[in-house]
Amino acid sequence: xxxxxxxxxxxxxxxxxxxxxxxxxxxxxxxxxxxxxxxxxxxxxxxxxxxxxxxxxxxxxxxxxxxxxxxxxxxxxxxxxxxxxxxxxxxxxxxxxxxxxxxxxxxxxxxxxxxxxxxxxxxxxxxxxxxxxxxxxxxxxxxxxxxxxxxxxxxxxxxxxxxxxxxxxxxxxxxxxxxxxxxxxxxxxxxxxxxxxxxxxxxxxxxxxxxxxxxxxxxxxxxxxxxxxxxxxxxxxxxxxxxxxxxxxxxxxxxxxxxxxxxxxxxxxxxxxxxxxxxxxxxxxxxxxxxxxxxxxxxxxxxxxxxxxxxxxxxxxxxxxxxxxxxxxxxxxxxxxxxxxxxxxxxxxxxxxxxxxxxxxxxxxxxxxxxxxxxxxxxxxx
Ligand code: GDP
Ligand code: MN
Numbered sequence: 001x002x003x004x005x006x007x008x009x010x011x012x013x014x015x016x017x018x019x020x021x022x023x024x025x026x027x028x029x030x031x032x033x034x035x036x037x038x039x040x041x042x043x044x045x046x047x048x049x050x051x052x053x054x055x056x057x058x059x060x061x062x063x064x065x066x067x068x069x070x071x072x073x074x075x076x077x078x079x080x081x082x083x084x085x086x087x088x089x090x091x092x093x094x095x096x097x098x099x100x101x102x103x104x105x106x107x108x109x110x111x112x113x114x115x116x117x118x119x120x121x122x123x124x125x126x127x128x129x130x131x132x133x134x135x136x137x138x139x140x141x142x143x144x145x146x147x148x149x150x151x152x153x154x155x156x157x158x159x160x161x162x163x164x165x166x167x168x169x170x171x172x173x174x175x176x177x178x179x180x181x182x183x184x185x186x187x188x189x190x191x192x193x194x195x196x197x198x199x200x201x202x203x204x205x206x207x208x209x210x211x212x213x214x215x216x217x218x219x220x221x222x223x224x225x226x227x228x229x230x231x232x233x234x235x236x237x238x239x240x241x242x243x244x245x246x247x248x249x250x251x252x253x254x255x256x257x258x259x260x261x262x263x264x265x266x267x268x269x270x271x272x273x274x275x276x277x278x279x280x281x282x283x284x285x286x287x288x289x290x291x292x293x294x295x296x297x298x299x300x301x302x303x304x305x306x307x308x309x310x311x312x313x314x315x316x317x318x319x320x321x322x323x324x325x326x327x328x329x330x331x332x333x334x335x336x337x338x339x340x341x342x343x344x345x346x347x348x349x350x351x352x353x354x355x356x357x358x359x360x361x362x363x364x365x366x367x368x369x370x371x372x373x374x375x376x377x378x379x380x381x382x
Pocket of ligand 2 (some may be wrong): 051052129198199212
């Protein structure tokens, strides 16, 4: 789950990280009021779950409260398109109004879970700001990293090493290292999968603090962070992915035309490989899980079919706890609900597979029954 910049900064502040003063606003009047309270010039920032706002016109430094209201008015209710969003963009429903910083230097700091080392890795660079992707591509030596030993956590010496490596003045090394330790604590306690501060700035008055903040919390850990659930902004998510989240299935929308319904993440990935191997493209990743019942399957297939890009559907199910006949009835019900005519290729094995195939062949749907993985793929070729 991603959270907004203002929410990430509030969490950081709770963990003792210094952040700029500011407030969130959902109307031009609110923005004006926050700007007035801050006094002087402020920066107004569109709150969306995507980076690249600066380059897309979503961040503006203004010199008085009226200008803050004006810019807020111009951006609220629009879809912001950045290089990190799809062409349809993401809706701007609030802005963060913050004191401006006298920025002397823009650094980069991030933490993420690295599968290959099975550890949290801290990434830091002296060359932060809006062109960090370019820095990574052309001058990778400017990107520093420290792997954290999970048994002892991030060590102060690692923070100092990174801070020196970022070229910070000696008196800023300790505050920067301290900030990293606090961010690490937040990362672990809140089960983050990613944290990114870009830029982390050095100000004219000698402070080190985040001017931008992104946090992603591991969805699978949300059950133990009930307090964080309210930070979710479903309006920022793909509508179909948000619906799938609500019924408890794992669905990721992709850009092909073959809707895929599979149980088990491993089988789902193998299915996507097979679809791709015959020259077709999956429209989604969908894992209904082992224990799905008929209603959940009906709802999940309904979501899959409501994607207008889906022109045909591949069902690849291994019936263990999930009974194939129940799955077939859910499938037929979803086709009836959506009045879809998308041709269906079904491969099902395991518990009650024969009954399941029977339900499908009597359903009147345009269905091809495949008996092996290969047969299923061949039915999609061309
Ligand atoms: P992003 O483009 O979505 O990553 O948004 P950021 O929050 O990183 O803002 C983009 C850029 O706006 C930053 O890299 C800064 O250069 C600039 N910026 C943001 N806040 C301030 C500020 O208070 N003062 C100044 N001068 N620039 C700012
Ligand atoms: Mn940024």
